[in-house]
Amino acid sequence: MRSSRVAQSSERSNAIALESETACRAATPHATTVVDEIHRQAVAAGASDVHVEPFPGGGRVRQRVDGVLSETMRLPADVLDPVVARIKLLAGIDVAERRAPQDGRYSMDVGARSIDARVSSVPTLHGERLVIRILDARACVPSLEDLDMPPEVYGKFRRAIEAPHGFVVVCGPTGSGKTTTLYASLKRRNVEEQQVCTVEDPVEIRIAGVAQVQVNAKAGITFAGALRAFLRQDPDVVMVGEMRDSETAAVATAAALSGQLVLTTLHASDAPRAVDRLADLGVGRAVLGTTLSGVLSQRLVRKLCASCRRPQRASSSDADCFGIPAATLVFESNGCAACRGTGFSGRTAVFEYLTVDPAVRRSIAAQASPALLAECAEASGYRSMLDHGLQRALRGETSLRELRARAFGEPR
Numbered sequence: 001m002r003s004s005r006v007a008q009s010s011e012r013s014n015a016i017a018l019e020s021e022t023a024c025r026a027a028t029p030h031a032t033t034v035v036d037e038i039h040r041q042a043v044a045a046g047a048s049d050v051h052v053e054p055f056p057g058g059g060r061v062r063q064r065v066d067g068v069l070s071e072t073m074r075l076p077a078d079v080l081d082p083v084v085a086r087i088k089l090l091a092g093i094d095v096a097e098r099r100a101p102q103d104g105r106y107s108m109d110v111g112a113r114s115i116d117a118r119v120s121s122v123p124t125l126h127g128e129r130l131v132i133r134i135l136d137a138r139a140c141v142p143s144l145e146d147l148d149m150p151p152e153v154y155g156k157f158r159r160a161i162e163a164p165h166g167f168v169v170v171c172g173p174t175g176s177g178k179t180t181t182l183y184a185s186l187k188r189r190n191v192e193e194q195q196v197c198t199v200e201d202p203v204e205i206r207i208a209g210v211a212q213v214q215v216n217a218k219a220g221i222t223f224a225g226a227l228r229a230f231l232r233q234d235p236d237v238v239m240v241g242e243m244r245d246s247e248t249a250a251v252a253t254a255a256a257l258s259g260q261l262v263l264t265t266l267h268a269s270d271a272p273r274a275v276d277r278l279a280d281l282g283v284g285r286a287v288l289g290t291t292l293s294g295v296l297s298q299r300l301v302r303k304l305c306a307s308c309r310r311p312q313r314a315s316s317s318d319a320d321c322f323g324i325p326a327a328t329l330v331f332e333s334n335g336c337a338a339c340r341g342t343g344f345s346g347r348t349a350v351f352e353y354l355t356v357d358p359a360v361r362r363s364i365a366a367q368a369s370p371a372l373l374a375e376c377a378e379a380s381g382y383r384s385m386l387d388h389g390l391q392r393a394l395r396g397e398t399s400l401r402e403l404r405a406r407a408f409g410e411p412r
Contacts, residue, residue, distance in 0.1 A: 031082035034075070035090075038083075041072050042134055043110045045340075048175070050134065052087065054080060054127030066302045066347050067175065084128050091119035099123055105202070107137055114138055118202060139205055141183045150388055152381055153353040157296055161185040161263065164236075166293030167256035169243070169278070171268040176299050177349050178265040179204055182239055185263055186210060189237045197233070199226040200241035215241075223248040231255055240264040246282035253283055256291040270385065271295040271354035272370035272377070289365040295354040299385060300347045301398045301406045304331055305339035309396060318400045322390050331396040348397060350389040350406075355380050 038061055042050050047063035052075075059080040061073040075083060088095050091104030102121045107114065114137035122129050144158060160168050168185075170178045183205055190196050190209050198207075201215035201223070211233075213226045223240060224247040230238055231251075240252055243266045256262045268274040274295045278288055313327040333343025354360070354377050363376045374382060389403045 031079070031086045034079060034083050035086045038073065039108070039110045039115070042132075043113055043115065047134055050132040052080075052084060052130040052132070054124060054129060056126055059127070066342075066344055067300060068302075080127070084130060087119060087130055087132065088121065091117070093119065093121055098128055135204055141187045141205055141207060142180065144184045144188055147181060147184055148348060149351050150391070152383075153296070153351045153388075156294065156353050156355050156381075158188075160294040161188060161261070163261060163293065165256065165259045165261050167253060167262050167291040168293050169264055169266050169274055169295045170298070171266040171271065171274045171277075171295060172298045173267065173269070178298065179241065181296065181298065182263050182265060183207065186237065186239060189261070194236040195234060196237045196239075197230040197235045198239040198241065199223050199230070200239075224251050227251045227255065231258075231260070235260055237261045237263065242266070243278070243281065249278060249281040249283050253287055253291050257287075268297070270370070271297040271352050271382075272373040274354075275364055275373060276370060285365050285367055289356075289361040292356045292364070294356055296351060297354075297385060298349045298351045299406050300349055301389060301392070302344035302402050303346045303348050303397055304333055304399055305336060305343055305345045307338040308334040308336035308343065310334045314400060318404075321404060322386075322400065324390070328394070330393055330400055332399050332401070344402070348392065350385045350392060352383060352385040352388065354382055
């Protein structure tokens with residue numbers, strides 16, 4: 001019986017080895033050429049992500065530029081599998097494993113630019129689907145001023161992150177630039193006289209002088225575990241890459257109560273709703289009222305191409321939506337060679353900042369709704385992201401159509 005199991009195990013090992021060898025041979029020079037072209041196109045377009053997607057009879061490649069996905073390449077069935085194998089080999093992913101999600105990463109030079117790529121592989125009905133996140137290996141951390149916040153938001157947020165202690169939250173959907181904002185905040189606090197630590201998943205930009213830890217569930221390194229370890233190392237500033245669970249939230253608020261400045265990101269649609277989200281993670285309202293310093297919320301909107309944007313009068317629908325006079329002069333996208341016909345070039349952020357002053361603290365402790373919290377905060381200058389976005393649109397930086405798509409989820 002035992003010899004039978006050993007034989008079966010040996011046969012399976014041989015089968016896996018043969019499958020891996022076959023997959024490696026499948027990553028032919030032609031596949032290498034296709035993958036190089038995928039990288040070249042992504043870097044040339046400034047893409048943040050590349051999707052390699054299977055479907056019956058083949059697959060396609062799409063890239064996300066300025067937050068929007070567009071198809072760039074079709075892959076026949078006999079090319080798709082070798083391309084997937086090549087990318088998995090680069091990322092150090094098990095080529096023979098096709099039934100379970102996997103993650104990996106790699107670095108390479110594309111032209112004059114060095115990139116870091118994070119790869120996620122997920123099995124689907126028609127084959128493995130890969131998503132490659134493109135990161136600039138030589139990217140510089142922007143300054144807080146580079147983020148182009150409204151003056152009133154900039155002043156309040158800067159005071160919060162320069163305070164010796166507190167709890168500052170940056171919220172927004174995935175891909176809204178939250179981590180970039182935190183990196184800019186760390187850059188301001190990263191001086192010789194202070195100890196700055198981060199717990200991230202993953203570390204996107206390496207910052208000299210900052211102790212950065214990457215979450216690794218397999219090795220037992222969690223957000224909460226790494227945060228506890230850092231708190232025993234005399235930190236001044238701690239950044240938690242994402243507030244995901246009640247344990248991490250509890251440790252983070254305890255750190256803020258004990259005298260550290262804690263910065264973190266959170267998935268919430270706006271600043272007032274972030275309070276409810278933290279309460280959902282198990283943080284008591286009384287503790288939130290005591291520890292929370294401020295909440296910054298942000299979204300990214302596409303910038304109109306300066307070469308081809310055209311002025312036009314706001315429609316009655318836009319006037320009603322944004323509360324502006326009918327026929328107000330605004331700008332709309334057009335499309336030209338400079339913007340590849342999209343009408344947009346690059347992105348900018350719209351912000352709102354909720355200052356947690358004594359009145360807001362009382363409202364938080366009294367379990368006020370997000371609407372009541374926003375109403376209370378207006379007395380201390382709170383203005384919504386929509387107000388900031390409208391300012392940008394009236395200056396011709398973005399369009400009302402783009403703003404409505406980002407603010408209300410309407411189709412473009």
